[in-house]
Amino acid sequence: MDVKVLEGFSGASVLEVIENDQSGTYRCVYTVRFQSVIYVVHAFQKKSRKGIATLREHIEMIKRRLKQVAEIDAGERKGPLR
Numbered sequence: 001m002d003v004k005v006l007e008g009f010s011g012a013s014v015l016e017v018i019e020n021d022q023s024g025t026y027r028c029v030y031t032v033r034f035q036s037v038i039y040v041v042h043a044f045q046k047k048s049r050k051g052i053a054t055l056r057e058h059i060e061m062i063k064r065r066l067k068q069v070a071e072i073d074a075g076e077r078k079g080p081l082r
Helices: 056-073
Strands: 002-005 014-021 024-031 039-046
Touching: 024 056, 039 056
Parallel strands: none
Antiparallel strands: 002 014, 014 024, 024 039
């Protein structure tokens, strides 16, 4: 297992856990941006065998969910992440 800062997000507040096994590569993205809680914002199996970059669709989902957890943390929104 490897943990690294996810590039493209300011500072070290968004981290990515990477796990490889016989069935593939799995990634889990979480944020430590908030004082009282750690939010897991996305988890997925990496399908591409080319390169190590995270697909744009996953990055966009992470951005949307980070915005949502910021609203949740501020008490402005209730309901599931989308």
